[in-house]
Amino acid sequence: MPGLHKHPNKHTDPDALLAAILTGETPVFHPNTGLPIGEEQVLSPSARAGLEAPRFCQLCGRRMKVQVRPDGWDAQCSRHGQVDSSLMDRR
Numbered sequence: 001m002p003g004l005h006k007h008p009n010k011h012t013d014p015d016a017l018l019a020a021i022l023t024g025e026t027p028v029f030h031p032n033t034g035l036p037i038g039e040e041q042v043l044s045p046s047a048r049a050g051l052e053a054p055r056f057c058q059l060c061g062r063r064m065k066v067q068v069r070p071d072g073w074d075a076q077c078s079r080h081g082q083v084d085s086s087l088m089d090r091r
Ligand SMILES: [Zn+2]
Pocket: 017, 057, 058, 059, 060, 061, 062, 077, 078, 079, 080, 081
């Protein structure tokens, strides 16, 4: 099957972040603070309620490019791809 082999030095996976969130994978880094999960997190009330857009990639802790729209938000990690709030509301 072509495209199955990934370049060993390239760790970019444009679906990784979305897949991790949709499958409920335990985050490695907190999406609001960028700190490793397990460390003390200081969250604003709205972040605690899950109302804020994630600012950091939960897989690598990089600061993501976030765009807040009237109807939601989208956030992009340069390595792990893009997530959109509209995709998460679908349960
Ligand atoms: Zn990432």
